[in-house]
Amino acid sequence: MGYVDEVLELVSKKNADQPEFLQAVTEVLNTLRPVVDANEELYRSNAILERITEPDRVLMFRVPWVDDKGQVQVNRGFRVQFNNAIGPYKGGLRLHPSVNLGIIKFLGFEQVFKNSLTSLPIGGGKGGSDFDPKGKSDREIMAFCQSFMTELCKYIGADVDVPAGDIGTGAREIGFMFGQYKRIRGTYEGVLTGKGLSYGGSLARTEATGYGLLYITEELMKCHGDSLEGKTIAVSGAGNVAIYAIQKAQQLGAKVVTCSDSTGWIYDPEGIDVELLREVKEVKRARLTEYAAARKSAEYHEKKNGEHGVWSVKCDIALPCATQNELDLEDAKQLVANGVKAVCEGANMPTTLEATEYFQNNGVMFICGKAANAGGVATSALEMSQNSERLSWTFEEVDAKLKNIMVNIYHNIDDAAKRYGMEGNYVAGANIAGFEKVVNAMLAQGVY
Ligand SMILES: NC(=O)c1ccc[n+]([C@@H]2O[C@H](COP(=O)([O-])OP(=O)(O)OC[C@H]3O[C@@H](n4cnc5c(N)ncnc54)[C@H](O)[C@@H]3O)[C@@H](O)[C@H]2O)c1
Numbered sequence: 001m002g003y004v005d006e007v008l009e010l011v012s013k014k015n016a017d018q019p020e021f022l023q024a025v026t027e028v029l030n031t032l033r034p035v036v037d038a039n040e041e042l043y044r045s046n047a048i049l050e051r052i053t054e055p056d057r058v059l060m061f062r063v064p065w066v067d068d069k070g071q072v073q074v075n076r077g078f079r080v081q082f083n084n085a086i087g088p089y090k091g092g093l094r095l096h097p098s099v100n101l102g103i104i105k106f107l108g109f110e111q112v113f114k115n116s117l118t119s120l121p122i123g124g125g126k127g128g129s130d131f132d133p134k135g136k137s138d139r140e141i142m143a144f145c146q147s148f149m150t151e152l153c154k155y156i157g158a159d160v161d162v163p164a165g166d167i168g169t170g171a172r173e174i175g176f177m178f179g180q181y182k183r184i185r186g187t188y189e190g191v192l193t194g195k196g197l198s199y200g201g202s203l204a205r206t207e208a209t210g211y212g213l214l215y216i217t218e219e220l221m222k223c224h225g226d227s228l229e230g231k232t233i234a235v236s237g238a239g240n241v242a243i244y245a246i247q248k249a250q251q252l253g254a255k256v257v258t259c260s261d262s263t264g265w266i267y268d269p270e271g272i273d274v275e276l277l278r279e280v281k282e283v284k285r286a287r288l289t290e291y292a293a294a295r296k297s298a299e300y301h302e303k304k305n306g307e308h309g310v311w312s313v314k315c316d317i318a319l320p321c322a323t324q325n326e327l328d329l330e331d332a333k334q335l336v337a338n339g340v341k342a343v344c345e346g347a348n349m350p351t352t353l354e355a356t357e358y359f360q361n362n363g364v365m366f367i368c369g370k371a372a373n374a375g376g377v378a379t380s381a382l383e384m385s386q387n388s389e390r391l392s393w394t395f396e397e398v399d400a401k402l403k404n405i406m407v408n409i410y411h412n413i414d415d416a417a418k419r420y421g422m423e424g425n426y427v428a429g430a431n432i433a434g435f436e437k438v439v440n441a442m443l444a445q446g447v448y
């Protein structure tokens, strides 16, 4: 049995109850086979694969808070500090009832490679809680965030670990957490990113993940003699990533005809009205039924198990921007039958392993999330730079740096795939390019 298979077996035994983590590790290690084969003795003697699949540290803690009725509620908080070989731990905080240790570990593991691809000095981490922000008052959100940070603040810092947003954590939550960190630790530092503009946030961070996704998609099309002009795009999700992906796609001449939330989806053949979507989702925090009620051209469909949802719509490009495993093999078959040319992941691991393979075997250009959605964390790193030098850059400066980073990521993953004889396999290219930098740093820093 080869080194990769030995480690896959070991990781599977040790983490049998964590399917999402095993899925992420399986995808990465399988694509690293040629690199591992070329360096087997060095990696094996240094236990590189065993070390890179085991987090540096897992923090799990109780988060008690008082609801509006005076009842004490208890949630579970997590922070997984996965790998800091190339910089302080960096990654978001997810607040969603589905959160468990396996999900935070898969996200932290992905973050190690994604952050490496940005070319900026950030290690990988992730955190969150099974707290459900849906339907909670602002006071309840504040109570939860303050309690969460009361424990988390012992383990983070501007040069140690810098959390940020993810599903369920936006500017409001980051603000409450930043206030509590400052109150307890007594220091004003860039300990979180995604902050408000009046207290250390970066212009363009809100837009960065969605914009970055379109910059890399545009480069992919350009390098294949095509463009986004006139293309029909299907987007899933209706949160931060989806909204700004839709906005940038429209600016670049494409028409986005779908979006979704956890209860239903919209088909709008005239193109999504992104300002209306922002009003419904960002301001009112309402359901997509409100979008449909306010827009004549929009059809609203309830989410039904076993149906393809947004992936049933004919499109040239699909951009999954909601959550993990939201696009399965049957969805992939439907998209291919409808003539999809490219799939680029705005969310983290939205495509199942089988669906990814189906796209790759059927000539669909596929860029995985750790490359395609890296613009968010890259701009977080730019926010950290601005905080360190106590300066703020203009929107145009940050946006230009973001675009440059995304274009470079495309070429780095393309080159890495070509170096190992896998031209066009951007999943392998992303994993290899991300892995090489982290492993070189780990080897240089000795056994730890
Ligand atoms: N925010 C960032 O900077 C960033 C960066 C990189 C990757 N991501 C990833 O992008 C994805 C979306 O994050 P976000 O920041 O937009 O979160 P968000 O909370 O702003 O929005 C998530 C959206 O997805 C929808 N959603 C959740 N589960 C769904 C389901 N099963 N089916 C359909 N829709 C569903 C929600 O209703 C919501 O509209 C996540 O996978 C996240 O990890 C986020």
Ligand SMILES: N[C@@H](CCC(=O)O)C(=O)O
Pocket (backbone or CB within 6 Å): 090, 091, 092, 093, 162, 163, 164, 165, 166, 193, 348, 373, 374, 376, 377, 378, 380
């Ligand atoms: N949660 C986002 C952003 C992380 C950050 O900005 O630190 C991600 O998955 O990359």
